[in-house]
Amino acid sequence: MNNFQRRRFLKLGAKTMTGAGLALGANPMLTLAQSSESGFADGEDYRALVCVYLEGGSDGFSLLVPTGDAEYNEYTRSRQELSVGRNTLLDLSTLSGDHGSLGFNQFAEPLYNLYQEQRMAMVANVGNIIVPTTKSQYEEKSVPLPAQLFSHADQEIQWQQLQGRGRGENGWGAIAAEHFSNYQERDYLTSVTLDGANYWQSGSGQRPFAMKESGLLEFAGLDKTNEWEQPRAEAFSRVMQMQQNHVFSSAYADVQNRALRITEELGAVLESNVSIITEQPDENSLARQLGMVAQLIAARGQLGMRRQIFYVRMKGFDVHDHQNKTQPYLFSELADALSYFQTTLDEIGESDNVTTFTASDFGRSLTGNGDGTDHGWGNHLMVMGGAVTGGDVYGTMPRMSVDGPDAIQNGRVVPTLASTQYAATLLRWMGLPEDQMNDTLPTLANFAQNDLGFLRS
C-alpha cells in the first residue's frame, strides 16, 4: 500500500489547501528508498542547500582583510588605491587557529552580524584545484591543473561540476539530486532554480525546475476552468503530448508539459501558503530570488519534500572597472539579501535545516589595473545557516604579496582549500552516503581532509 498517494487536485475556483497537487505518478523509487538504509536520521527530516552563485569572480579579498600591521601593509602595497581602509573594517575574532587579526568589510555588516551570532562562517582561500598545489608546482607545471584557469566560463563550469580538469557531463548538484530524488514523491522538485539553466543542477538525467523570482507564471488564455478558453486549453495540452519526430521539438514539448503540470500543482500550494512577513529589501534581485526560495521551503511539508537544492545568482562581480565605486553596492546588496533570507528562514522555523553557501568563478588578482582587478584564483567564501558552526574562519589566510610565496602570475593566489572539499562538506551534511561521495566528487580523494568541519552533523 503506497501511503504517499494523494488525492487528485480539483480546481474549484478558490484554491484549496489540503492534499494539493496532482500526483504525477507515484515515484517508484520512493518506497524502495524508505525501506533501505538511508543516510537520514528519520523519515521526516528536511534539509536543503542554497547555492548563491556570484557571477564574474567575487573579490573575497575585499571582504575579509588581514589587519595586523605587517599583513595589512603587505595587502595595501598590492592593492594600492583599491585597498579597503583599515579603520573601516569590522573586527573579526575567530574561534580556532591563528589567522592573525582580521577585519570584515563594513558594507557587508549584516553578514558580519550573522558571523557574530555564529551562524555564518568564512572559508578562506578556496578554489578550483585538482590536487594540493603550491606556487612552485604551478610554475613547474608538475601537478595536474584545472584547464583554462582564468576563463569565466570554464571556472564557473568547473565549480559547478567538480568532475576534473575540464568539462564533464554532470553537475555535482545534479548527481546528488538524483540520489535525493529517491526520497520524495515529487522528485521533479528536488532541484529548483531561480536563474534558469545552470551546470550545477544539470546532468545525470536531472534538470532543475525553473521559476522566476516573481513567482509562478500562469499561461495567458489557457484556463481549463474557463468555459470559453477550455477547448483551446485542451487542444493545447493535447498538442504538447503528441509524439514528435524531431529531437528538438520533442525536448520542447517535454519542457512545455512540465510547465503545464507543475505550474498547476505548485500554484495551488503556493497560493494557499501564509505569506512571509519579513520585509524584503527593495530593488534587490538576489533578495527577490531568495524570497521565492523561502516560499518554496515554507511549502515543503505540503509538498512532501525531504531534500532539495536551490540555485540563485547575483551578477556584477567582475570588477575590471570602477571597483571602488561598485563594490560597496555589491557587498551591501549581497549582505542585505542573505541576512533577509536567514531571517525568513527563522520566521518559518527552518533555520537549522537550510545551509546557504556562496560560490564564484574565482577570486580576484592582488594587483589592480588602475580602477579594478582582474581574474584571480583562490577566494574567500561564506556559508550560512543554523547548522553552520559559525563565528570562525576555516582554512588559511594567504600572504597578500604579489610576488610572494602564495601568488602566481602577477598576483593570483594559489588556493589552499579545494572547491571539492567545500562541496563534500555540504553534501555530507545533506546526507549523501559515503560510498557515493567519491563518485560524485572524483577529485576528493586527492585531498587528506574530506570535510572542512563547518557544519554540525
Next chain:
Amino acid sequence: MTIRIKLLLPLVAVLLSACGGNGGTSQSSTGTPAIAPALPATEVNNAAPDTPLSKEEAFRLLGQTTFGARLNDIDRISGSGPEKWIDDQMTMPATFMSDGLRQAANNRWNEYVNVWWRQAINAEDQLRQRTAFALSQIFVVSAEGALGSEQEGLANYYDMLLRHSFGNYRDLIKEITLSPVMGEYLSMKGNHKPDAELNLRPDENYARELLQLFSIGLSMLNNDGTTINDDSGVPLPTYTQDTVEAFAHVFTGWHFANAEHFRWPTNKDFINPMVVWPEYHDTGEKTLLNGFVVPAGQSAEQDLDDALDNIANHPNVGPFIVKHLITKMITSNPSPQYVSDVVQVFNENAQGERGNLGSTVKAMLMHTEAREGHITNPEVFGKTKEPLMRISQVWRAFSPNSIHKEFDYSWVGNELQQAPLGSPSVFNFFTPDYSQPGTIRNSGLVSPEFEILDESSMVSITSRLLANSLWSHNYKVQNDGQRIAINIDREMDLESNPDALLDHLDLVLLGGRMSDELRHEVVRLMDSRDYKNAASQRVAEAIFLISSSPEAAVQR
C-alpha cells in the same frame, strides 16, 4: 592642451579591404550603405544544385535568411534557384538602426528596441539583418550594464555589424576593437600601461574576451570544427595567461574621442572610434599568438594592427566563426564536412581573400547540408528558434499594413529572456555548447537555445504568442497603437474553406510540413467554435495553436 589627432581610420579600412570590400567606411551612422559584390556561383564544395525552389523549399530558405517567411516572398522566390535570392539580398541597400532611431516618433529611452522590431518585421534586406543579428550574439555588447542609457551608441554599434555583415572579418574586428561602446563594455577604454609604483597592470578584460569569444576560442580546432585534444582528451588551449597579458599590454592608451583626461574623464563619446593617448600606451615588446613578437617602441596604432593581424591569421578563426554562423542561422549540430567546406571558403574565397563574410554566408546557404539536411537527417538537422524569432515570425507572416508610431515592445527582455543588444553578459543569452539533459545530451548533441527555454520562459513565450494573435488582430474592435494587430484578411477570405485555410497556414507557418495530428487538432478546435460570427476566432486560434506548437519551435 594637447590636440587629439583623429586617426585616419576610414583610410586604413579602405586599404585593408582590398578586393571589392564594402563601401561603408565612414564611422558615423550616416555612412554610405554597405554593399557586397555579386559572388560566383559554386564557390563551396558540396554545393547544392541551384535548381528552382519549390514553395516548401522557399519557406526553408526564408527561415534561414529572414526573421520569418512571408507568402509573397515564398511566391516570388519559388521557381528560381536559391542563389538568386541570396544575391538579391546581398546587393540590396542596408537598413540602419540609427536612421530608424532618428525618425522615431517618440523619445523613449529604449526606443532602439522598437526600431529593431520594425526592421526585423519590415526591412527588405532581411539576410543582412539576420546576419547582423547573429553577429550581435558573437561580438556581444549589451544594454545590461553601463550602456543601458546609451541607445544612440548601441544603435551605432549594431549598424557597424550591419555594414560588415558581408564584408571582411579583419575590418570588422578592427572597428569592434576601437568601438567606444565595446571600449566601455569590456573596459578597454582608459586602459593604462603598467605602473610599478602604483602596482598597476593593464586591464585584461578585452584582450581575454577578444581571444575567447570573438576570434579563436579557448581550444585548438581542426578546420571541421572539432577540437584538437591532448592525450587525456582535454582540448589543447589556444593561448595561455601570458598571451592574454601580452594582448592586454597592446590594448593600452585608448579612450573616448572627446575625453578630457585619461583617468576618469567626464566626456564620453559613444559614437566615434576611440583615439590614442600615446603617453599611456605600453611600448614594450609583446609576445602574441604562435610566438609572434611585436617589437618594442611601436605606436599604439601599429601595435594594434599587428595584434589584429596576428589574431585574424590564426587558423582557428575560420572554424570558430563559421561554426558560430552555422549554429545561429542553419543548424545546431553541423556535420564536420559542412563546417570544413565552408571554412575553406572563409580561409580563401574565389578571389583569394581571407575572411570574407559575404562569401562565407553564401557558401553556408548554398551547401547541400543547408539545402537538404532536413531530408538526410530529419530528426536532428535544424535549430530551435530563439524567442525573438518565434514572435517576429508571426508578425511577418501576418504583417499589418503599417506599424503604428506608438508601437512598443521595448520590454521584451523582461518577458522572453532575450532582447536585441540585451544579453545578460558577454557570453550571450545562451552558450554554443549547451546541451539539454535527456535525449539530446545522451546523443551527444548540442541545443544552445534550450539554455533559455525552461518552464518559466516557455510560459511567457506561449502567452505572448497567444496575446499577439488571439488578442491583437485586425478584426478585433479595440486595438491600441502600442500593439501590433496582425492582419488576417487573407486568412478570413479562406475561412469558409477549412482545407484551404489549413493548407495556407501550413505553408506560411510550417513550410508545408504540418503533421496530420496537429492538423487534426486545429480542425477540431475550429469546429468547436461553431457559433455565428466566430470566423476571426477560428482563424486566430488556428494561428495560435500552430505557432505555439513544438513543430513550430524548430527551424529546419
